[in-house]
Amino acid sequence: MIDSIRGDNLLSLNDLSREAIVEVLDTAESFVEVNQRSIKKVPALKGRVVASLFFEESTRTRLSFETAAKRLSADVLSLAVASSSVKKGESLRDTIATIDALGIDAVVMRHQSSGAALQVSRYVPHVRVINAGDGLHQHPTQGLLDAFTIRQALAERRGTTGLETGAALFANLHILIVGDIRHSRVARSDIAAYVALGAQVRVAAPGTLLPEDIENWPVSVADDFDEALEWADVVGLLRLQRERGSGSFVPSLGEFTQTHGLTFERARRLRPEVLIMHPGPMNRGVEIDSRVADLPAAVIERQVTNGVPIRMAVLYLTVAGSKEGSPK
Amino acid sequence: MTAFILRQGLIVDGATPQVGDVLVVDGLVAAVGTRIDAPNGAHEIDATGCWVGPGFVDLHTHLREPGREEAETIESGALAGALGGYSALVAMPNTEPALDNVALVSYVLDRGARTPIDIAVAGAITQGRRGEMLAPIAEMAALGVRLFTDDGVGVQDPSLMRRALTYAKPLGVRLAQHCEDELLAGAGSMNEGAVSSRLGLVGRPALAEELMVLRDIELVRLTGGAVHFLHLSTQRSVAMAIAARGEGLPVTFEVAPHHFTLDETSCATFDSMFKVHPPLRTLRDVAALRAALVSGDVDAVATDHAPHAPQLKDLPFDEAPAGMLGLEHAASLTYEALGAESSDPTTFFQLLSRGPARIAQLRHGDHRVRHSAQGGALNPGDDANLVVFDPRQRWTVRREDLASRSTNTPYDARAMTGKVRATLARGRLVVDQGELA
């Protein structure tokens, strides 16, 4: 168990303790305030160089990370590897060595292969590696920002702040995750974060979109989607990963919507306080009805907004922090 | 006259092991006895405390030549084999191009004849190993090829496999099958299960292997052709193969050291050194394989020595090629699996020499391949293919010290027990004091 990501890499949420996760969420609260200032910039990472290395294009995540790095005054080297000369088949070691030669303190990395960020961390042990999504494995900052968004929304309702509640609001919270669990790195990170924080997690999906060993996961499996919706305090939808071939795991998108889509009719039956989440980009009309995405209970835009303070917190803790230093 | 005398080793020749001397004169075993007077000028090799037996035979070596000489050559693979105690290797045909015709088989046999040990060849079952048309099996058999395989993949089409068995049977050759149904396993890069699920790696299910074992056993029953199952890795595969053999079907099988040493959790660090097909399985499978080794139910240990150039192993796990080195540590790992100090020397040589030699059908006087370890005693007049194994020597694997051109060993920095001290091949001392002579 890792009790703090200070001075460490962030590769997966699997091994993070509750304390480590709460530390990131608490730190992010401070950065929410920074993002509300007229000058949205602090010098915490002045003189540090953060490379963003996206082997798989994701404009949203890349922009979110780069904004975060710039608001911490870091210099950002942006390499859209997906469109550069680096092609599938080039050795990861060569790519990272080239970038390391430019002198970097951290690399934010997205890759289509599971484990690629961990491999890179072995090649450049002096560089902090932040996983921005690797294959089907993990998307740690998404898991953190989802947990942050839930805590923030629930704290507001109770007239308090996330900082004051720690992990308390997650105790016995019912979180339902719906859709392509099998091919989802977001689901793997979300589940790790929610379970560490003390929530009860249930998953709902057609059998083919559940992992083969779902019985080993720290979640329950919903027999009936509509019953699970009644049970849930939070409904987290996942993008149906058509580009990963999950199309062949269900007969048709229409049938998926029929059995597991959050249609307008289903959303109307939800208790009004139930939060609706989606990591984006949405397939409107497939896993989520367009009108549902615009309901007040949907905190989808807030998830995007919270991406910046969470990524600031992660960069701040991993890059500015040190494991060895002794406190004064 | 050149003469060697191996002094006071435990001679493991199929009968009850006894301490004694082995005299080699002009490439042939001259005498075996408790105490032999050496002729003048004979090179003495002290084998006290060591096991002396027929040189090891590897049924499953990827020598990469032609096509991938940056990873291994016939020469470098042969030297790695000699250091591992092997006096004969069977070269797998998945080179580039594949060994699917007499010209290429001859090329490898010729190159092999220039190395200090025997290099036999397994020919491809189908043209280009594409699994579509039969390769000229009879022509290759006439050159002395006794094993045929599309290894790397199995023959997927059951009707083609049936035809190949029917065709091979009267030729007296054996088909070696890489058992994995690619439709079930194709996209996967490690064993399917809890570990792959957590890591987000697509799995290769045990069932993909077991289905093909089951299918091929039934095809053997139908056709009467002989099948050798390559690198069986699951408890059920091994059980099915043992049962089929027990029924009298012409079925043999090998297991690979990595499958009885390592399990799927090794993949948890996404280190592509641990990527191999069939994949590393569960601890339960590892235990089942070890039990079968100890009980003597396994026909052969084979390395599946699969060198890959470093830049390929530096790819992400799912893109990296499958396979790992095996020749230089197979004997140590087999010794460990048999129980180290409590291991039975006869079983050890059965697994590494006699069993594989019988399956490879290496025969004295075979065209360009000369090997005497076909399962019998060390008889005067046999080619002197011998190994001296020191069961007490401890050593540590250093990937940079391996003789292979590649470094993709999953055992780097691992402590081992038991080491090959000397290898004699064709009567020549190839390895002495654990080093190339």
Next chain:
Amino acid sequence: MNINEQRQARKGGLTFLAKSQLLSADDVSRALRRMAHEIVERNHSHSNLAVIGLQTGGIPFATTIASLLGEILGESVQLGLLDVSFYRDDLSINPVPVSSTTAIDHDLTGQTVVLVDDVLFTGRTIRAALNALSDWGRPQSVQLAVMVDRGHRELPIRPDYVGKNLPTSHNEAIVATLDGVWIGTQVPA
């Protein structure tokens, strides 16, 4: 969790072991009242006065001083909270401090800012605070009030209002709260 417990938790697992109490709660209270009067005397225009407490030790003193100023002036004085973690120059040496709330809800341009902290030591926190303040505009002047000045400055920084000057050695530690001031040492928890 009160401020003191928070302080302890935030000092990276170190616990303060008190040797002796140097000031009582009454002493602290009298010192703060004196400092408030000094602030009023020094600043002729009171309408643009802003008190900003430094997280986390400066907050109770800033709150008290602000309310005393309100009492003396008969009008409330702006109070802000500032966490300087992100502005520190020793991030690569020290473990990252867990940051806490910053709350400055107005532009500081043209204001007279009184920064308030508990203990003035090397001056690096104040350097960071001055740097941070510039993100909220251009104050007309910035003054510094501290409960305890313990010496050992590493930067050219001088307080304008001091509760108590306490010469210390480097390995001693000072804890200053509204309940009193103690001298002691930091030991691993």
